[in-house]
Amino acid sequence: MHSSGLSPSRPKSAAPRRRSRLLRRLHEQRYLLGMSLPFVALVFVFNYVPIWGWLMAFQRYRPGRPFWEQQWVGLKNFTDLFQDETFYLALKNTLGMSLLGLLLGFTLPIIFALLLNELRAGLFKRTVQTVSYLPHFVSWVVVAGLVYRMLSTDGGPINQLITTFGGQPVQFMARSEYFWGVVVLSDLWKEIGWNTIIYLAVMTAIEPALYEAARVDGAGRWQLMRHVTLPGISRVVIILFVLSIGHLTAIGFEKQLLLSNAVVKDSALVLDLYALQNGIGMNKFSFGTAIGVVNSLVGLALLFGANAFFRRKTGDSII
Amino acid sequence: MTHLPPSRRARLSTFDVVNSLLMVTVLIVTLYPFLNVLAVALNDSQDTVRGGITIYPRQPTLENFRAIFAYGNIPQAFLISVARTVIGTALSLGACAMVAYVLSRRDFLGRGLLSRFLAITLYVSGGLIPGFLLIRDLHLMNSFWVYILPTLINAFNIFMIRSYMDELPVELQESARIDGANDLVIFLRIVLPLCTPVLATVALFIAVGQWNSWFDTYLYNSGNPQLSTLQFELMKILQSTQSGADAMRSDQLRTQQITPDSIKMAITVITIIPILLVYPFLQRYFVAGMTLGAVKG
Numbered sequence: 001m002h003s004s005g006l007s008p009s010r011p012k013s014a015a016p017r018r019r020s021r022l023l024r025r026l027h028e029q030r031y032l033l034g035m036s037l038p039f040v041a042l043v044f045v046f047n048y049v050p051i052w053g054w055l056m057a058f059q060r061y062r063p064g065r066p067f068w069e070q071q072w073v074g075l076k077n078f079t080d081l082f083q084d085e086t087f088y089l090a091l092k093n094t095l096g097m098s099l100l101g102l103l104l105g106f107t108l109p110i111i112f113a114l115l116l117n118e119l120r121a122g123l124f125k126r127t128v129q130t131v132s133y134l135p136h137f138v139s140w141v142v143v144a145g146l147v148y149r150m151l152s153t154d155g156g157p158i159n160q161l162i163t164t165f166g167g168q169p170v171q172f173m174a175r176s177e178y179f180w181g182v183v184v185l186s187d188l189w190k191e192i193g194w195n196t197i198i199y200l201a202v203m204t205a206i207e208p209a210l211y212e213a214a215r216v217d218g219a220g221r222w223q224l225m226r227h228v229t230l231p232g233i234s235r236v237v238i239i240l241f242v243l244s245i246g247h248l249t250a251i252g253f254e255k256q257l258l259l260s261n262a263v264v265k266d267s268a269l270v271l272d273l274y275a276l277q278n279g280i281g282m283n284k285f286s287f288g289t290a291i292g293v294v295n296s297l298v299g300l301a302l303l304f305g306a307n308a309f310f311r312r313k314t315g316d317s318i319i
Numbered sequence: 320m321t322h323l324p325p326s327r328r329a330r331l332s333t334f335d336v337v338n339s340l341l342m343v344t345v346l347i348v349t350l351y352p353f354l355n356v357l358a359v360a361l362n363d364s365q366d367t368v369r370g371g372i373t374i375y376p377r378q379p380t381l382e383n384f385r386a387i388f389a390y391g392n393i394p395q396a397f398l399i400s401v402a403r404t405v406i407g408t409a410l411s412l413g414a415c416a417m418v419a420y421v422l423s424r425r426d427f428l429g430r431g432l433l434s435r436f437l438a439i440t441l442y443v444s445g446g447l448i449p450g451f452l453l454i455r456d457l458h459l460m461n462s463f464w465v466y467i468l469p470t471l472i473n474a475f476n477i478f479m480i481r482s483y484m485d486e487l488p489v490e491l492q493e494s495a496r497i498d499g500a501n502d503l504v505i506f507l508r509i510v511l512p513l514c515t516p517v518l519a520t521v522a523l524f525i526a527v528g529q530w531n532s533w534f535d536t537y538l539y540n541s542g543n544p545q546l547s548t549l550q551f552e553l554m555k556i557l558q559s560t561q562s563g564a565d566a567m568r569s570d571q572l573r574t575q576q577i578t579p580d581s582i583k584m585a586i587t588v589i590t591i592i593p594i595l596l597v598y599p600f601l602q603r604y605f606v607a608g609m610t611l612g613a614v615k616g
Contacts (some may be wrong), residue, residue, distance in 0.1 A: 031501050035420070036421040037471050039432065042472050043466070049453055053446075134350075137531075139533065140531075141557065142590055146356065146587075275446070
């Protein structure tokens with residue numbers, strides 16, 4: 001296959017010679033092949049075989065029989081899904097929490113990075129950074145526990161603050177209308193520090209001469225930030241923005257599952273949770289897979305849409 | 320004055336003051352929950368009920384910790400968590416480094432193919448249900464290996480290690496080859512020792528992922544208490560007390576006079592401490608590592 005067409009003048013002798021050279025190289029690289037092939041097999045099994053499982057969305061999957069003996073039902077799972085009111089609730093919750101998360105989770109790390117960058121390098125700056133990364137490393141189980149404790153009406157500090165200033169205690173975790181906010185803010189608390197790493201890295205790469213020149217022209221601290229630092233990181237900001245639009249529907253279910261309770265479950269139902277409940281909770285494997293497929297397709301559409309938009313604006317493609 | 324950088328350093332403007340105050344606020348908001356949990360975990364359970372614990376224990380005691388190590392299968396879960404973290408990190412780091420080395424070899428035949436084969440997994444995944452059915456069909460349910468095998472190979476980690484290896488001087492490998500070393504020996508003796516910084520970063524990521532993981536226990540091993548993990552036990556306790564069905568009000572604890580709140584906080588502390596111990600020391604590595612990953616795309 002490698003040799004065909006490359007040397008049309010002498011096809012008979014060239015092909016075997018090339019093949020033997022290939023075999024010799026394979027023999028030479030037997031260690032490299034041995035070091036990678038087992039892992040290729042592993043990736044194939046754990047990452048590629050489940051993609052094949054998408055076909056299940058077009059079947060009426062019944063456990064216990066082989067894949068090819070399942071009954072094909074066309075788009076029935078999808079039509080069922082689009083007629084299910086719960087699907088629209090899950091879609092609304094997913095997009096609602098994602099958009100809210102994007103609004104805060106995208107802008108605030110940039111602002112935080114700008115402000116951190118203005119601190120003179122030293123113990124204080126290092127302390128703030130080290131502490132701000134900390135929540136990224138603890139699990140959502142722990143964070144959910146902390147959130148419950150901080151927002152508790154039974155001596156939680158937030159409610160203590162509220163009552164100190166003369167307000168009434170608020171049952172944050174038992175009010176549906178607060179659930180999105182609780183998820184988004186706890187996510188922000190967990191990841192804001194971590195998300196500044198990349199911006200801070202890009203800021204250190206900005207040419208110091210640019211700052212000097214701007215300062216000579218009489219720019220103050222705010223002007224330096226607005227006209228030198230911000231443009232310096234703008235490319236990375238745009239890339240990350242487009243990528244996070246692609247991830248809008250992929251917010252997962254971990255925080256929603258851990259932070260929700262019986263009272264607020266209608267505000268917590270996101271697409272992945274909906275798939276989990278149907279697919280594994282109720283053994284509706286095909287229906288659950290269909291939810292996953294729709295979720296991924298909406299995500300891809302958003303990603304390509306955002307990319308097309310930015311290509312038109314900047315003439316630059318990100319993916 | 321504006322021309323001289325040193326003058327900037329000499330004066331504190333309003334901006335600096337406001338900014339510093341903001342940063343102190345961030346410090347407090349981030350640290351307070353952790354310190355509060357620690358204080359409650361170290362405080363006498365009956366005294367905690369009176370309320371008002373902030374960031375230091377009022378009646379210090381280690382009783383809560385003694386109680387949880389006598390409670391249910393917490394000790395077993397702790398051991399499983401340690402085991403999956405140690406074994407999982409060692410195996411996954413070794414595997415990812417090996418594949419990264421193969422990818423870093425410019426003369427490797429399947430280089431482009433392997434690279435693309437791995438990159439695709441970053442963007443496409445089968446999703447929850449097909450993944451679940453796969454694990455079930457492979458009979459990995461109710462087994463320790465479900466913690467190790469599915470995440471053994473991680474394309475992001477491989478690419479991170481690879482881009483570090485790409486920067487190493489080729490001459491070292493060439494001279495080793497002239498001395499008769501084969502590829503495996505070159506990898507183990509020459510390349511791996513030079514990659515310590517990036518390996519430390521990736522090891523931290525893998526270890527934190529393993530230590531923090533609870534969903535695989537929930538999905539695959541929840542019927543087998545022998546294989547339960549600390550995070551899963553913590554999750555069960557938190558969820559049961561939040562929904563009102565107070566599972567912690569067992570006789571065992573009542574006789575010990577420990578309240579569910581103190582138990583929760585003590586377990587939380589145990590799950591946080593290992594991370595607290597390692598991450599500040601590895602910080603400079605992972606910051607550099609993330610930067611590298613970001614620049615490469």
